[in-house]
Amino acid sequence: MRIRPHASIGALVTAAALAVSGCGIGGNTGTAAPQGEITGEVTGEITFQTWNLKADYSEYFNGVIAAFEKEHPGATVKWLDQPAEGYAEKLSVDAAAGELPDVVNVAPDLVYPLAKAELVLDIDEARPEASKAYLPDAWSGFAMPGRSGTYAYPWYLNTGPIFYNRALFEQAGLDPDAPPTSYDELFDQAITMAEATDGEIAMLGQTPGIVDLGLYGSQLMNEDGTAFTFNDAAAVEMIQRYKEMYDAGALVPESLTQDYTGSGEQFMSEAIAWAPGSAYDLDNFRTNAPSLYKNVGITEVLTNTGQAHMYLQGLAVSARTSHPATATAFAEFVTNAENQEAFAHEVQIFPSTVGSLDDPYFTEEDGTDEGRVRVAAATQLATATNYTPVRFSDQMQNILRNEIALAMRGDKTPRQALDAAVDECNSLLDTE
Incomplete structure (x- = not known):
């Protein structure tokens, strides 16, 4: 499959999940599976x-x-x-x-x-x-x-690296040559940008997903992979910081809607200043958003773990x-x-x-x-890891997104939202 990264901060879109339940996949179909080491003639x-x-x-x-x-x-x-x-x-x-x-x-x-x-x-x-x-x-x-x-x-x-809009950084009084290198810097600069532009420019265009929680330092599942645990202290802290950004106007409100497709179009239209991407996107910017292209800055994915996705x-x-x-x-x-x-x-x-x-x-x-x-991506890959749990389905992704939206709106606390998401996702694991 051609890889076109497009996701929330630091996250890359993964393939659609193929759940066991409802798919009709059964074992012991056809000839017996080979046992032990495979050798023999290649023919x-x-x-x-x-x-x-x-x-x-x-x-x-x-x-x-x-x-x-x-x-x-x-x-x-x-x-x-x-x-x-x-x-x-x-x-x-x-x-x-x-x-x-x-x-x-x-x-x-x-x-x-x-x-x-x-x-x-x-x-x-x-x-x-x-x-x-x-x-x-x-x-x-x-x-x-x-x-x-x-x-x-x-x-x-x-x-993928992170793209940022140098012109929007300058407009908000931020140094375009010194983009955020930590989450704290990102959160602080996002609020500064929103305040400096009276909410006209948001730094971010999407709420965090499962990969973002992993990059922030949350342990997403227990060690044996039988239960989700992304309601730990690190995850709660991240959602709380996003809530602060949302209240300040640093996160676009469209990101909470059910049919929202992500931050890519927002970045292309220069409505937000920060988005993940890949070299594919540079050609797209050059062709379809030349004013953006001439102002694009490139920086590394943020991570608290020392490992990109x-x-x-x-x-x-x-x-x-x-x-x-x-x-x-x-x-x-x-x-x-x-x-x-x-x-x-x-x-x-x-x-x-x-x-x-x-x-x-x-x-x-x-x-x-x-x-x-x-070169930037290759440098990251030398120590990168896959944060997406293989048992994390599209349905679970939607559950997490919906609960985070409730936290952004203030209908639930970050802890309540993540607890509910973990409980619901774990109940789906039990049905596999």
């Missing part, structure tokens, strides 16, 4: 499914497949590509019917129900040495709560594949350092392989805005 035909990549990257993937088939003359790869819309549902239907592709593009939340139903391989068991090739936090991103092992090869990664994609291997040696070999081939680095030159993503981010392409700016964003 036979396998299917490889990507997520909305064929239209733009056919030449790259056809080249990768051809190279693999040349290296393994007895193997054939049939490439499938599914549109972004409905991908989770398509994956669910295929899994329920026992027709999951041999190698399939997944995000951590998408692989969770497949792992729970034992429909994808535990890579730690199938290929015990494989983890050494990948960044530790990328590898652990495909570990599943309640299960040992890892259920997909890490593939490409992304994170990592958005990641992976390749899972069907536990029912007829050719496990070929499927695992192909997944490792697609995600090896050479192929990941080549893909990163095709599109603004980042490799998950050890040492790849040390390449000058990711460490040295080339004088372009895109290069500046790329």
Whole structure:
């Protein structure tokens, strides 16, 4: 799936959740799953499914497949590509019917129900040495709560810097060369901006989501992943600070509405001064908002943990594949350092392989805005982690958002709102 970060502060949009309940995914479908380490001859035909990549990257993937088939003359790869819309549902239907592709593009939340139903391989068991090739936090991103092992090869990664509007900072009497470097600075400058402009300019365009709470230092789930805990002191403090900003006019009121789509359009129209993004957005600003583009500043994601958020994609291997040696070999081939680095030159993503981010392409700016964003993002990814719990569904996201909106309006205290969100989300966990 093409990665286009667009979310609340420091957060990146994840794939739509694929919940076990209601999806009809069951285990023990088709042939028995391989047990233990997978070895053997790389031969036979396998299917490889990507997520909305064929239209733009056919030449790259056809080249990768051809190279693999040349290296393994007895193997054939049939490439499938599914549109972004409905991908989770398509994956669910295929899994329920026992027709999951041999190698399939997944995000951590998408692989969770497949792992729970034992429909994808535990890579730690199938290929015990494989983890050494990948960044530790990328590898652990495909570990599943309640299960040992890892259920997909890490593939490409992304994170994003923060964009801010230098002109709006100047208008509010803030130094555009000294953007906030901590949450306290952000909150204080946001209120200063609102007061200096009589509420005409807001710093922020969205209430915090689950990733933001994680970045702020909240422990989102207990250690064994069986219950949400994002009603701790850190989360309460963050929501209280947002309430103060909302009351001061530093957070746009539209962010509390049900149909609000996020801060991107607000930033484009120069109604807010601070928003997350990626190098994709620079092209959009250049084309569709030239007055904004000439005033865009770029800074790092804020975090109290020392780790930015990592958005990641992976390749899972069907536990029912007829050719496990070929499927695992192909997944490792697609995600090896050479192929990941080549893909990163095709599109603004980042490799998950050890040492790849040390390449000058990711460490040295080339004088372009895109290069500046790329280097900033790569620097963050070296220590980034995935904050989104794999069991945190779209329904849970809506619950959290609605409760935070009640806190912003003063209908509940931050503690009451988060307690209610945690209770409701945990009750949904019990129905899985």
